[in-house]
Amino acid sequence: MRLIILFLSIVILSSQKSQAWGFYAHQRINRLSVFSLPPEMIGFFKYHIDFMTENAVNPDKRRYAVLGEAEKHFIDLDAYGDSAVHKLPRYWQQALEQYSEAELRSKGIGPWNVYHTKILLTEAMKRKDPKAILRLAADLGHYIGDMHVPLHTTKNYNGQLTNQYGIHGFWESRIPELLSEDYDFFVGKADYLRSPQIEIWNTLAHTHAALDSVLSFEKTISTRFPEDKKYTFEERGGINTRQYSREFTLAYHQALGGQVERQMRRAVKMVADFWYTAWIDAGQPDLDGLIQNKLDFDPEKFDRDEKLKIREHEDGTLAEVSNFSKRQRLLRIGHYFDFRSFGFYSSSSIGLPAISLTFGCSIHKPIGRKTKRKNSPA
Numbered sequence: 353m354r355l356i357i358l359f360l361s362i363v364i365l366s367s368q369k370s371q372a373w374g375f376y377a378h379q380r381i382n383r384l385s386v387f388s389l390p391p392e393m394i395g396f397f398k399y400h401i402d403f404m405t406e407n408a409v410n411p412d413k414r415r416y417a418v419l420g421e422a423e424k425h426f427i428d429l430d431a432y433g434d435s436a437v438h439k440l441p442r443y444w445q446q447a448l449e450q451y452s453e454a455e456l457r458s459k460g461i462g463p464w465n466v467y468h469t470k471i472l473l474t475e476a477m478k479r480k481d482p483k484a485i486l487r488l489a490a491d492l493g494h495y496i497g498d499m500h501v502p503l504h505t506t507k508n509y510n511g512q513l514t515n516q517y518g519i520h521g522f523w524e525s526r527i528p529e530l531l532s533e534d535y536d537f538f539v540g541k542a543d544y545l546r547s548p549q550i551e552i553w554n555t556l557a558h559t560h561a562a563l564d565s566v567l568s569f570e571k572t573i574s575t576r577f578p579e580d581k582k583y584t585f586e587e588r589g590g591i592n593t594r595q596y597s598r599e600f601t602l603a604y605h606q607a608l609g610g611q612v613e614r615q616m617r618r619a620v621k622m623v624a625d626f627w628y629t630a631w632i633d634a635g636q637p638d639l640d641g642l643i644q645n646k647l648d649f650d651p652e653k654f655d656r657d658e659k660l661k662i663r664e665h666e667d668g669t670l671a672e673v674s675n676f677s678k679r680q681r682l683l684r685i686g687h688y689f690d691f692r693s694f695g696f697y698s699s700s701s702i703g704l705p706a707i708s709l710t711f712g713c714s715i716h717k718p719i720g721r722k723t724k725r726k727n728s729p730a
């Protein structure tokens with residue numbers, strides 16, 4: 353039902369611009385990984401470190417534009433039953449012998465995709481193709497980063513099955529953005545991985561083992577914080593948004609014993625290890641010889657394909673980042689507002705008293721009614 357409402361008052365809640373690790377954390381991971389590379393590699397990657405940083409988030413933008421991208425960022429291990437992380441086939445071809453491709457894709461292909469991307473990077477290095485090397489190394493850094501986020505290993509990816517809605521953005525965006533300035537990111541030199549595919553699965557097992565504390569500590573800490581202490585309001589892009597409070601964030605961080613920092617450090621190290629391994633496997637090409645003043649990259653298009661049904665663990669955000677300014681502009685002129693990723697957080701559903709924004713807009717769903725999210729994978 354389409355309603356036209358002129359002066360509508362709503363609370364805008366946000367779990368920040370969160371996609372997998374959040375833009376901020378992905379960018380830091382890619383950037384920091386460069387410093388663990390050996391002398392033969394570091395010149396080339398340092399020269400292009402801004403590219404590596406900025407493009408660390410391309411795969412997340414691509415999720416909404418390219419069919420087949422979304423499932424590369426996660427794997428719902430619990431959808432396969434107990435101890436799946438120890439039992440699932442390590443190699444894609446083996447997996448296809450046990451499961452249909454459709455089933456595998458619907459439950460996420462994260463670890464297999466890491467290995468596939470590593471092979472593509474190795475090939476690009478063999479070809480000495482600087483643009484492909486940079487693009488694929490940036491992508492690989494992103495995918496490896498995702499495999500370090502416990503909520504990327506479960507169908508309960510945003511706490512939606514345990515009444516902890518929004519925990520995804522909290523863990524991977526809010527915490528790093530608030531606290532990671534103080535993290536220790538010295539991870540040492542990159543190591544060669546004899547079996548990168550086995551290594552990514554071992555990492556996944558480690559990541560998945562952390563899931564229980566991600567969820568249970570949030571529940572425990574929440575009992576100590578009334579709603580008005582658990583959340584705070586901050587202005588973002590001229591809009592008042594609801595965030596987890598700094599106090600709650602710190603309490604959670606401490607209860608987890610610095611888990612987010614540890615996972616970020618592990619990600620930085622593993623990204624460097626994979627880049628280094630690709631380079632060794634390619635026969636150690638001379639990367640310094642590939643340094644060029646200017647590389648003309650064809651800009652990647654991230655136009656949203658509305659037909660793609662993508663799981664949105666950044667629910668609660670106004671809109672996905674690549675579309676953010678456009679939607680915000682439309683919002684400001686009182687023309688349009690997309691409630692599909694917002695309804696769950698409508699003020700009545702969580703009993704929030706505040707009215708923080710007044711503007712004219714047209715909405716696509718009545719306010720105050722919970723909009724059920726799809727729990728099924730993208």
Ligand SMILES: [Zn+2]
Pocket residue numbers: 371372411412425494498
């Ligand atoms: Zn991702």
